[in-house]
Amino acid sequence: MDTLxxxxxxxxxxxxxxxxxxxxxxxxxxxxxxxxxxxxFMFKVEEEFGVSVSDEDLKAIxxxxxxxxxxxxxxxxxxxx
Amino acid sequence: MRRVAITGIGVISPLGNNLSQFHRSLAEARSGIRAxxxxxxxxxxxxxxxxxxxxPAPMFKDAEAANLDRVSQxxxxxxxxxxxxxxxxxxxxDRNRIGVYWGTGxxxxxxxxxxxxxxxGAGEWRLRPLTVVMAMSNAAGSNVAVRYGLRGPFxxxxxxxxxxxxxxxxxxxxxxxxxxxxxxxxGAEALLTPxxxxxxxxxxxxxxxxxxxxxxxxxxxxxxxxxxVLGEGAAAFxxxxxxxxxxxxxRIHGLLTGYGNSCDAVHMSRPDRGGQMRAMQxxxxxxxxxxxxxxxxxxxGTATAVxxxxxxxxxxxxxxxxxxxxxxxxxxxxxxxxxxxxxxxAAALLALQEGLLAPTAFLEQPDPAIRLRHVALRAERIxxxxxxxxxxxxxxxxxxVLIAERAAAPAAR
Numbered sequence: 001m002d003t004l005x006x007x008x009x010x011x012x013x014x015x016x017x018x019x020x021x022x023x024x025x026x027x028x029x030x031x032x033x034x035x036x037x038x039x040x041f042m043f044k045v046e047e048e049f050g051v052s053v054s055d056e057d058l059k060a061i062x063x064x065x066x067x068x069x070x071x072x073x074x075x076x077x078x079x080x081x
Numbered sequence: 082m083r084r085v086a087i088t089g090i091g092v093i094s095p096l097g098n099n100l101s102q103f104h105r106s107l108a109e110a111r112s113g114i115r116a117x118x119x120x121x122x123x124x125x126x127x128x129x130x131x132x133x134x135x136x137p138a139p140m141f142k143d144a145e146a147a148n149l150d151r152v153s154q155x156x157x158x159x160x161x162x163x164x165x166x167x168x169x170x171x172x173x174x175d176r177n178r179i180g181v182y183w184g185t186g187x188x189x190x191x192x193x194x195x196x197x198x199x200x201x202g203a204g205e206w207r208l209r210p211l212t213v214v215m216a217m218s219n220a221a222g223s224n225v226a227v228r229y230g231l232r233g234p235f236x237x238x239x240x241x242x243x244x245x246x247x248x249x250x251x252x253x254x255x256x257x258x259x260x261x262x263x264x265x266x267x268g269a270e271a272l273l274t275p276x277x278x279x280x281x282x283x284x285x286x287x288x289x290x291x292x293x294x295x296x297x298x299x300x301x302x303x304x305x306x307x308x309x310v311l312g313e314g315a316a317a318f319x320x321x322x323x324x325x326x327x328x329x330x331x332r333i334h335g336l337l338t339g340y341g342n343s344c345d346a347v348h349m350s351r352p353d354r355g356g357q358m359r360a361m362q363x364x365x366x367x368x369x370x371x372x373x374x375x376x377x378x379x380x381x382g383t384a385t386a387v388x389x390x391x392x393x394x395x396x397x398x399x400x401x402x403x404x405x406x407x408x409x410x411x412x413x414x415x416x417x418x419x420x421x422x423x424x425x426x427a428a429a430l431l432a433l434q435e436g437l438l439a440p441t442a443f444l445e446q447p448d449p450a451i452r453l454r455h456v457a458l459r460a461e462r463i464x465x466x467x468x469x470x471x472x473x474x475x476x477x478x479x480x481x482v483l484i485a486e487r488a489a490a491p492a493a494r
Contacts, residue, residue, distance in 0.1 A: 013144055014144050015144065016144055016145065036210075036211070036214070040211045043209055043210050
């Protein structure tokens with residue numbers, strides 16, 4: 001599964017929502033994901049991919065697509081992708 | 082004068098996970114105390130406890146359960162039952178006038194201990210971001226407020242074993258004072274973790290456990306009593322201003338009319354007769370009742386050597402010749418600590434509503450130094466009394482006493 005697919009699967013599990021219906025471009029709050037839930041979710045994303053997203057980068061993430069780009073960049077920098 | 086009606090009750094306990102199961106177990110004197118599984122006891126040396134038979138499903142989805150400490154799960158489940166039973170229409174109600182008053186001794190003990198285990202045990206310092214909001218003492222009550230959008234007064238009380246009695250008493254006062262029209266009040270505790278058990282064991286106050294019959298390990302008021310047995314669980318009540326409750330035709334389980342609260346102020350753990358007497362006398366005065374109006378007392382009765390004697394003396398001094406019936410249902414469900422006052426009020430209401438007195442189980446050899454009119458071994462049925470009392474006395478000398486009266490009692494005084 002690609003990075004976005006894995007992120008969607010994780011989000012679906014964490015927030016009890018349907019992975020197929022998830023729009024990667026939708027703002028997180030419209031998906032019912034508030035700031036506290038998102039920080040807990042990021043913890044699990046970092047565990048899943050073995051990467052670390054800085055506080056600075058975290059602030060820029062507004063959608064699952066943003067998240068996918070940061071994770072992909074982190075994986076690339078770490079030589080994992 | 083604004084009086085306070087009890088219109089809904091919810092229970093999660095070692096005696097069953099709803100009010101009717103809890104009452105049935107009390108009536109049948111069926112103990113919920115059992116041998117601790119090895120994964121909980123570990124090296125603590127604790128042998129028995131009142132464990133809740135609990136699965137978060139179907140109430141909580143997997144991810145949701147993982148984000149709620151066990152104590153918050155208990156609180157939410159008890160509150161859900163209480164609110165459903167009350168038939169209060171939250172969608173139509175002014176929820177700025179509905180609050181939550183909760184009590185817990187410790188808070189999210191599982192989340193806290195899990196975090197410490199990870200940090201100090203495994204040297205892993207990367208903790209879950211939700212650790213703080215899962216572990217904090219007010220999490221259980223706040224989760225109830227958030228779940229139902231209850232935006233009125235909120236308070237969390239932590240006075241050890243009197244926490245939830247305090248929450249109920251203060252909630253009653255808040256409604257009487259006009260600060261809220263309804264409050265979901267109660268308490269929860271879930272601290273049966275290896276580290277917390279070890280801390281309790283170190284205090285040398287726990288019963289060693291009856292190896293032949295773990296269910297009979299807690300023997301309040303008995304000559305053979307050997308200490309308290311820890312328990313876990315929750316109880317929630319919907320308290321409502323009486324005229325509002327009557328206007329909507331709510332079923333009223335009783336009126337909460339008396340509350341006493343005092344501090345011994347003499348010792349951190351040794352109980353004091355004077356402090357307990359002051360709390361009981363205050364509760365009677367608050368309710369405007371005489372000692373003979375109280376037909377039943379659900380005693381604090383933890384089954385410690387000193388505590389049971391002191392409480393017996395305090396009851397004798399306050400009640401004199403009135404001699405109400407007395408039992409400690411901790412013999413059946415163990416000591417719920419911060420949740421004890423709420424759960425035991427639910428037990429006392431069984432006496433108030435049905436005249437069914439839950440017993441001090443296993444009380445075969447009453448201690449002659451404790452002169453009380455025990456309800457021993459088996460439940461008894463009497464004519465429903467006018468009022469019942471529930472005693473809760475906590476470490477730190479914090480005493481809270483509640484009185485509930487029959488709903489049929491006249492409104493005018």
